[in-house]
Amino acid sequence: MGINTNLMLEIKDLVVEYRTEDEIVQAVNDITLWIEKGKSLGLVGETGAGKTTTALSILNLLPETTGFIKHGTITLDGDPIIRMDEKGNSVAAMDDSDMQKVRGKKVAMIFQDPMTALNPIFTVGYQIAESVKLHQKCSSQEAEKRAEEMLELVGIPAGRKDDYPHQFSGGMKQRVVIAMALACNPSLLIADEPTTALDVTVQAQVLEMIKDLREKFGTSVLMITHDLGIIAEMCDEVSVMYAGSIVEHGNLEDIFDKTRHPYTQGLFNSLPNINNRMSRLKPIRGLTPDPANLPMGCAFADRCDYVTERCRFEKPVKKWLSDSHFVACHLYEDGKDESKL
């Protein structure tokens, strides 16, 4: 890949662990991903695959006492956020006050659950204005004005700025969260399942809005979701995450038309087919492995239809199938037939 100055975000070899009293949960295992400026990357995977953990690592906001970045680097627009020290441990590259300037200004995050993401005791206008006041040198009036603009932008009448979060519906709250995230024109927007908690009609509106804003401001987006439909709609590239690793990565065409990894294949098979409503859904059998006790070989081996002896003992490595497309599966190593699936 080399040094690419056009990268908004670069995560290299990231390993994140959660340590509790009696076990170590390996949430993220050696992932590498990158987003070019103005592009959007979709991160797909089941619950517990480590998607949110990856996102929180970018903001260096993992739960303080339990979450640890063990290895890897994170670089944001050329500035290191997480770097490796001489001993090979990952450390925060910025002190707290510098990091606070990055959060909300350069990287903003939309959280999964709008019902709990807003502070119940402050008005929504205040919560948006607070972010503006923190990052832009301006008076309270100007910040408030900006908050009003942002509310209008996400389709909420500015007159409601003095209302409290409990006076809004779920969809409206998510709009407020989005307004808050976008208030300082961030260069990178992390959207962590922004529509999961919303009903379908509102989902479409929210996605449309993020898309519009992206086009308007040229924001790079990291879209975290388990919904392949959203990926198809919103993203330029896709990384498929399974049990803390990226198993397949490519552009939309690579992933949707030249699906390679058995897990990605399984994800598509478990979607309803609108052209053939009689066809049965094929769920992926089994469950994701316990991240506190990952298998020695491929994490997907137990659920895979193409499992071989080798899969159980040896971790598959990345294999580039084209300039844009890679897969981590033993099926495609050694230049074997690529269309086996």
Add this chain to the structure above:
Amino acid sequence: MIPVTIAVIFIVFLIMHLTPGDPVALLLGADATPELIAETREALGINDPFFVQFGRYLLNLCKGDFGISWYTGNPVSERLFSAIPYTVKLSLGAMLVAILISVPLGVIASVKRNTIADYVISVFAMIGVSAPTFWVGIMLMLLFSLNLRLLPSAFDGSFASYILPTVTQGFNMLASIVRTQRSSMLEVLSSDYIRTARAKGVSNFSATYKHALRNAVLPSITVAGLDFSLLVGGSVAIETVFAIPGVGRLMIDNIKLHDTPTVIGCMVFVSVMVSIINLLVDILYGLVDPRIKAQYLRENKNAGTHKKEKRESGASDLETV
């Protein structure tokens, strides 16, 4: 508030009625003649049936008459009102001391959880709840009055003489508030909206003290309100140790003397005071949390629209007639 007070009066009346011992015999001494005793009993109305006594007391209370002390012959209200200021000052002071110390301690314990600071605070709070107030009072008196000679040991109504009793009593309240504050603060600090706040660049300090504290203080307000009722009870011990002529001492002295009107007067005061504190707690809730405020407002609005509907339906009834 009024039903609560009536219930309290009823219970105290019943207890005083059922407890053994003859107040009149105590009052008149050992050498009183049986005739005199009978006469006095009649005069004080003790011979009347229980419910007659109870009803008469309530009626008098409505007129603001707390009755006459059997023992001294003075109006109870007079004795009560001379004692109330001491107890009110003592209780409110203790509550203030407790809240001012325990809320910050709870916050510190939660922010620095599982560190030495946290453990020290926990132990401190545990001592507060387990050490009996009278013992703490005596120890503080020994230290500050006798050894250091900083504060007066005898109560004379001056500000300095209030310090030891309020601190003693506040210390007793500390523990539950510290623990509540710590756990609610921990919960709030790990909540999604604190993460949101930090994700938009709010500093740790501001996230803790501006975003989290106000949310986390609600349970502490509840506990403080509940503790207040214990505090009024606890004032009996404190007022005895420090010789403060407050309501607690008035009550305990007169229970011994079987002076029913005085005891009930004290209980009425205590129950009214606890009710007022609970009311204040509710109001504070509304001020701190806009959701609770909205709930009250909504209820009022609903009540208003109901009335309106009733009026309208009444009007249509008239029309049909």
